[in-house]
Amino acid sequence: MLQKEELNYISESIKRAESHTSGEIRVCVTKHCKGDPLEAAWKKFKQLKMDATQQRNGVLIYVSPADHKSAIVGDKGIRDVAREDFWEDTLQEMLSFFRKERIAEGISKGVEKVGELLKNQFPVIENDVNELGDEVILE
16 A cells, blocks of 8 residues: 555645636545556545535546556546546556656556636636545445
8 A cells, every 4th residue: 555655645636726726636545456446446436425516526536556547537527528538548547657657656647637627617616615625435
């Protein structure tokens, strides 16, 4: 799993990205993903109530380093405005870091790319409330 410094690095990436958007980004790092990572990510997305944000613009980056599985899922609001290939392109960029054992850096790069998309589509609004925590979820 990731070290405390790496977790802090990822959390800071989330805070930075969210400072420019009303969107919400969460990261879940799990020890094992037995099945399809996309299905697991959607399950975790719903479990975390990420589908309850006001603008339906939450994004979950789901990573299982030990099983070499990852997925990125976004709620309806952000899926409706993202390029069709955005999710796969972002995931592939993250995986390029993972292959070099730079997991935290890869996750942060994914957070940054998602943050740019959210910033362009859902800029920060006056009196914005951080609806979801910025800490990395560990399972």
